[in-house]
Amino acid sequence: MGIKVAINGYGTIGKRVADAVDAQDDMELVGVTKTSPSFGCELAQRKGFPLFCTEDSKARIAAFVGSGYECHGGLSELLELADIVVDCSPGKYGNENLQKYKDAGKKYIFQGGEKHTLTGQSFSSSANFSANIGITGTRVVSCNTTGLSRTLVPLFEACGSLKVECTMIRRAADPGDSSKGPINAIKPVLQVPSHHGPDVMTVKPEIEINSLAVAVPTTIMHVHSIIADLPEGHGMTTESVIQMWKETPRVIVMSGEENRITTTAEVMEMARDIGRKWGDLHEIFVWEDGVSLQGDRLYYFQAIHQESDVIPENVDAIRALMGTESDWRASVAKTDAAIKAYYGI
C-alpha cells in the first residue's frame, strides 16, 4: 500500500504526472479527473486509471457514461480515496479548488500557473525539499523556474552568493494548443522584470535574480540566456562549472558542435530517441560550448522542455509532503529510476 494520489485535471501536465506516479512503487494512482468527455478520457481508460469528473454534478458525471466512458463519480468521491491531490488544472482555478481540498482535509500540490501566495510555500526538488517535509500544501514552481533552479542552485551552493540576470525565450504555445500565439512575431513580455526570475526566490531566496521574457513562434522548448555574477574569490572555472552540472541530477550537458545538437530541434529529437512517452525531456539541457566564465561573470544557455521538466518534481513533492523521504537526492534518484524502468529505458 503506497501513498494514494489523485490527479485533478488530466491535461498536458496531469497526464504526465499520472504516468510518473504510476511508475513509483511507493505510490498508487487512485484516479484522474476530466471536466467532460474528450479524447483524454480514452487515454485514462486505456491506461486503467479510474476516471472521475472535476465536479460532483450528477448531470456532468452522466455525460461521461453517455459518451461510453466509465466515470467513477465526482471530485469529492475521488478525494475520499486519496491521501494527497495533485492539482493540474489550468492556472487560476487555484482558489476554487484549494477550498475543496481543505474541506476534504487532504494534502495538495498546485502547479506553477498559480501564484506563490495561494499556498504560501513553493517547491523545487534541489532548492527546498526539506522546507516542504510534512506540510499540508505546496506549489511546484513553473517549468521556467524549475529550469533556472536546476542549474542556479548548485552554482549558488558552490559559490555562496549569486546575482543573476536572465532572458526567457519562451515557446508561444504547447504542441497540442491551437489557441495561443504569436505565430509570426516576437512578443516581449511588457512586465519588467518578468515573474520568472523573482519566482526562483520563492524556493531559493538567497539567489538575487531578475528576468526578462519574450515569446517566440515555436512550440517545442524554451531557451534561457543567463548571466550570473559570481562573488570574488569564487574559485570556479568554465570547466569546473561544466563538470558540476554534469554531476547534477536532471541536468544534461552536451557540446552543440561535437554532438551536432545546436538548436532546440535537435535537443527534442534526442529526447524522442531517449524513449519517454510524448518525447519528453525531464532534464534541463545545457550547451557545453555556450558556457563561458569571464572573470566573475558566467554566461550560459539552457533549454527547457516546458511540458515535462516539472513532472518528476511533482513526484518528489508528494514524498516531501507525505514525509516519507527526508533526503532530496534520494527522492530524485528513486523517482528517476522508477520512470526509467516504467518506459523500459
Ligand code: NAD
Ligand atoms: P491543460 O489545459 O493542458 O490541462 C488542464 C486540465 O485541467 C484539462 O484536462 C482541463 O479539462 C482540466 N480542468 C479544467 N478545469 C478544471 C478544474 N476546475 N479543476 C480541475 N481540472 C480542470 O493545462 P496544463 O498545460 O496541463 O497546465 C496545468 C498547470 O500546469 C497550470 O498551472 C500551468 O501553468 C502549469 N504548467 C504548465 C506547463 C506547460 O507547458 N503546459 C508547464 C509547467 C507548468
